[in-house]
Amino acid sequence: MIIAVAGRRIDAEDAKSARFPLKNVPLVQQRLDELFRREAATALVSSGACGADLAALTVAAARHMRRRIVLPFDRAQFRASSVTDRPGEWGPVYDQVLAELDRTGDIVTLQGNAAGDAAYAAANQAILQEATTLARQGRTDVLAVLVWEGAPRDGADMTAAFGDEARRRGCRVEHVKTL
Secondary structure, rough: EEEEEEEOOOOOOOOOOOOOOHHHHHHHHHHHHHHHHOOHHHHHHOOOOOOOHHHHHHHHHHOOOOEEEEEEEOHHHHHHHOOOOOOHHHHHHHHHHHHHHHOOOEEEEOOOOOOOOOHHHHHHHHHHHHHHHHHHHHHHHHHHHHHOOOOOOOOHHHHHHHHHHHHHOEEEEEEEEEO
């Protein structure tokens, strides 16, 4: 099984509502580990943001799964806007994952995107496409995993959109709760 992940980043310090509190990272990693084991997952495709992405990438590494990252734009800009801008020591985790995946060629950086909803939507599309390509190569299926509290937020919600697109593509969708 190839796992495609999208989900919540760690809550900002001034967040008005809890979506993924930093203290819940170990619980979410345990839930991801159980899901990956149950599904006999062999590879993970995600982005590299703090929270859902880096939690899943850490679990996949411990399980010796292939990992592939899709970045919507330049890695340094992404690090500043989506990794180190929230509580927790995510920068070193991100740097380590990128160093490991540089060696295997499993980093896809999309070109021509500036930060914003369009860039993240393009990354979601690319994550699902990369997962589908890996699944075809391994003659297996794609499981889309939404790591979130379970409810779309007002306005653009990239996690909900990821699930909608995965269903449109015929993928099974599972949820891993962050609360």
